[in-house]
Amino acid sequence: MPTDVHQHLWPPEFLALLRSRTAPPRLDGWTLHLPGEPPYAVDPADHDIAARARLARADGLDLALVSLSSPLGIEYLPPAEAGPLLTAFHDGALDLPAPFGVWASACLSAPEPDTAALRRELARGCVGLQLPATALLDAAGWARCAPLLEVAAEQDKPLFVHPGATPAAEPAAPAWWPALVPYIQQLHASWFAFRAFGRPRHPDLRVCFAALAGLAPLHGERLVARGGGRDRGRVDSRAFYETSSYGTRAVDALVRAVGIDVVVSGSDRPYATPVLPDLGADAAVHALRHANPARLLGPTKGARP
Numbered sequence: 001m002p003t004d005v006h007q008h009l010w011p012p013e014f015l016a017l018l019r020s021r022t023a024p025p026r027l028d029g030w031t032l033h034l035p036g037e038p039p040y041a042v043d044p045a046d047h048d049i050a051a052r053a054r055l056a057r058a059d060g061l062d063l064a065l066v067s068l069s070s071p072l073g074i075e076y077l078p079p080a081e082a083g084p085l086l087t088a089f090h091d092g093a094l095d096l097p098a099p100f101g102v103w104a105s106a107c108l109s110a111p112e113p114d115t116a117a118l119r120r121e122l123a124r125g126c127v128g129l130q131l132p133a134t135a136l137l138d139a140a141g142w143a144r145c146a147p148l149l150e151v152a153a154e155q156d157k158p159l160f161v162h163p164g165a166t167p168a169a170e171p172a173a174p175a176w177w178p179a180l181v182p183y184i185q186q187l188h189a190s191w192f193a194f195r196a197f198g199r200p201r202h203p204d205l206r207v208c209f210a211a212l213a214g215l216a217p218l219h220g221e222r223l224v225a226r227g228g229g230r231d232r233g234r235v236d237s238r239a240f241y242e243t244s245s246y247g248t249r250a251v252d253a254l255v256r257a258v259g260i261d262v263v264v265s266g267s268d269r270p271y272a273t274p275v276l277p278d279l280g281a282d283a284a285v286h287a288l289r290h291a292n293p294a295r296l297l298g299p300t301k302g303a304r305p
Contacts, residue, residue: 001062003293004274005160006210006244006266009066009100010047011092017085025072034072036166037178046270049096056099059267059274063293066093067103070132071178073165075108082107090121103130103160106148113147119155127297128157128206132164133186139197141190149202156298158206158240161190161213179245187214196228199236208240208264208296212250217241217257235259240296242266243277243288251277255284264296265289 010018018027024035032040045051056064068074074085086105093102104126106118118129129152135141142149152159163183170177191213198207209216235258243251244266255263260279265288267274276285 001294002060002289003063003065003265003297004056004059004061004267004269004289005065005208005264005293005296006162006242007056007064007066007100007269008069008271009049009052009093009096010069011049011089011096013088013092014085015047017088025074034165036168036182037071038169038175043270052270053097053100055269061099063099063101064269065101065103065127066096067130067160067162068105070105070130070134070162070164071166071183075105075132075135076165077107077109079107079110082109086117090124090126094125102126103128105130108132108135108145113145115147115151118148118151122151122155122157126157128152128160130160130162133161133183133190133210134164136161136190136193136198137186138189138193142193142197142201146201149198149205153202153205158208158296158298160208160210161187161194162210163187183211184214187211188216191216194239199239204238206238206240206296206298208242210242210266210268211244212241212246212254212263215250215254218253220257235262237262240264240292243275244268245272246277247275248277248279252279255279260284260287261292261295263288264292 015027018025024033026033030042030044032042068089074082086107090102090104104118104121106129107114129148131145135145149159163186166178166182187209191209194207240262241254241258242264245268251263
C-alpha cells in the first residue's frame, strides 16, 4: 500500500499540554518555543485532523506514519514532565482516523529505559520505535538504548531515527539553520555510530534513518580511504533511508550508494511537501512507496491489531 513513513500531526490533548507549559517546549497560542530554535509560527491547519486526512488521501496514501517531533526534546524532559506528554501523544495519535499510523516514542531521562511502556505502546498498535538521533551518537548511546532496541527486535518492529533537539543557535543564524546544520550533523553521527556499534549489537534490527541519514552513506569512499570500509559494496538490507526534504539528485546519488531496495518515501509533512523523485522508471516509485516500506515495517505492514 502507498506509504509515507514520516509525518507529524499533534493531537488536541498533546497541543493542550504544550500550551499549559511555562518552559520550552511550549506553545503560546500557535507560536512554538524551543530552547535551540527561533519561535516558530505553527499553522493551525497543519494539525487539523480532518484536513490532514483529506490531504493524505489526496496524496494517494494508504498509510501515513506520524511521529513525535523529536526536536521538541520531550524524550529528555524529566519523567514527570515527559510522561503526560508522551501519553497524550500516543493516545491521540493511535485514535487518528485512516490512513494514519504511529511511531512509538520513549522517555530517555529516567535512570533506566522504560521497556514496559514501549511494550505497551507496541501492543496498542504502534508500528515501531522512534528515537532521536541525539540518543544514538556514540557507543554509549547505543548501549543505553539497547533495552528499548531489544524490545523492538523481539517484536520484529523497526527503529526510526529522527533528528533531535538542537543547541542554541547563533543569534544571527537564519531560520533554516537548525534543519541544515545540527539536524544533519546528528544524522551523520548516528549513522556512523550505527555502523560501528549499533549493527554489531543488533544484527537483525530493521532501522530507518530520516532525511537519507543526512547523506552519510555517500561518504563510503572516504570511509574506505580511512580504513573503516572493508565491507564497502555489501548493502545492509535492514538499514533504510527515508527521503524527506530531498529530491531527485540526492535520492539518485543515495540509490547509487546503497541501492533502490532500502530507500523509502517520507515527506516530513507539514514541514515539507512530498517529493517523488524522478528515477526514470515507474518501478522506482513503486519501490519507494510500496515495496520498500512494506519490508521496513514487516509482516503487519503497519496495520493495527
